Amino acid sequence: MTISQIIDVFGSRGFSVQEMVALTGAHTIGFSHCKEFTAAIYNYSRAEQSDPEYNPRYAAGLRNACADFEKNPTLSVFNDIMTPNKFDNAYFQNLPKGLGLLKSDHALFNDPRTRPYVDLYANDQSKFFYAFARAMEKLSVYGIQTGRKGEIRRRCDEFN
Numbered sequence: 001m002t003i004s005q006i007i008d009v010f011g012s013r014g015f016s017v018q019e020m021v022a023l024t025g026a027h028t029i030g031f032s033h034c035k036e037f038t039a040a041i042y043n044y045s046r047a048e049q050s051d052p053e054y055n056p057r058y059a060a061g062l063r064n065a066c067a068d069f070e071k072n073p074t075l076s077v078f079n080d081i082m083t084p085n086k087f088d089n090a091y092f093q094n095l096p097k098g099l100g101l102l103k104s105d106h107a108l109f110n111d112p113r114t115r116p117y118v119d120l121y122a123n124d125q126s127k128f129f130y131a132f133a134r135a136m137e138k139l140s141v142y143g144i145q146t147g148r149k150g151e152i153r154r155r156c157d158e159f160n
Contacts (some may be wrong), residue, residue, distance in 0.1 A: 003107035019134075022134075024104070024105075025089070027091070027101070027102070028090060029085065031071075031076040031077060033075065034069035036102065037062070037103070045150075055099055056098075057126070058068035058081070062101075079102075090122065092119075092128065095109035112123045
């Protein structure tokens with residue numbers, strides 16, 4: 001999905017570009033399966049082994065970590081290599097260094113519509129925390145169905 005498509009998806013649900021960038025800051029924790037980004041780190045083009053958006057040492061480390069992804073589709077790596085288990089603004093600080101994991105991470109840094117917010121949150125963790133909290137509040141009530149239209153799931157990952 002391109003950054004324009006991502007902006008459109010969030011926009012169609014009433015979220016601003018700034019709110020979308022703030023919510024993407026959730027990439028500061030968690031992980032992604034190797035299959036989601038291997039096209040960018042293996043045989044990217046005839047001239048480049050990996051997408052030049054990646055820091056070369058980071059791309060090499062990802063290739064090493066994901067070497068057996070075809071045999072083991074559960075292989076994954078942290079989204080934020082600097083502080084993987086800490087909710088902070090390091091995700092945004094990583095982007096200008098080529099340490100974004102997903103194509104969308106690189107696009108956030110490179111697109112003029114999103115870059116000002118990436119820079120803002122990279123430089124001011126409290127502004128990121130505030131914006132993330134407000135956007136999460138908005139997301140938490142998006143599309144809630146009540147009464148006969150809604151359901152309380154027995155398991156959150158499947159319909160009753």
